[in-house]
């Protein structure tokens with residue numbers, strides 16, 4: 498059985514030290530085989546924030562898999578944003594903005610959906626392009642049938658009614674179609690600082706809240722998710738910060754049938 502921890506929107510620069518330490522303690526107990534971080538490692542893409550983020554990542558005893566978010570692009574230095582948007586990410590975090598990882602149990606494909614600019618006023622919006630959809634399909638082409646297929650991208654492919662004021666990732670329809678054809682099981686993301694799981698087109702869209710930052714929305718404490726299972730049955734558990742520690746607050750079970758993933762129970 499695979500055990501993966503999924504966190505997001507750590508936002509170093511606005512991270513709470515007490516929560517950050519409790520997260521490391523909790524991970525030591527859970528012992529996931531992988532920690533996935535779905536973007537917004539920093540608050541404003543400052544050198545100091547990247548250094549703080551990397552100090553945290555180096556403390557992880559588990560392998561990590563990380564993609565960037567919109568906050569990992571500078572919002573203040575237009576020259577940096579337009580001419581060399583990912584230089585700091587590649588200097589501090591990873592050369593590869595779209596990592597892949599394959600084990601006997603799963604294949605994870607990371608996508609960079611953050612954009613330095615667009616023909617719209619809100620540059621925090623994300624986008625996925627046809628090349629990225631093909632990339633996912635190519636990476637998953639020869640993956641064994643029993644191998645869990647995971648896509649990690651910062652921006653949302655689905656939003657609950659309460660968050661419809663936020664933007665869905667651009668290019669979403671084509672991406673969902675392409676992912677479904679590639680047999681994707683899980684799409685992991687963040688950005689809206691809200692934890693939820695939604696079956697869609699036979700896939701499971703699972704978002705983590707902001708795991709360590711004080712950029713909270715009302716009624717949503719810091720959180721991360723634990724994914725347990727295989728390509729037949731999955732348990733998605735939400736871990737919430739409750740003042741002194743992260744505790745499990747909700748477990749959802751899903752089973753894969755002919756039409757894809759279906760709800761198998763909530764506890």
Ligand SMILES: [Fe+2]
Pocket residue numbers: 506508537566568688689690
């Ligand atoms: Fe964020």
Ligand SMILES: [Fe+2]
Pocket residue numbers: 537566567568651687688689
């Ligand atoms: Fe974001």
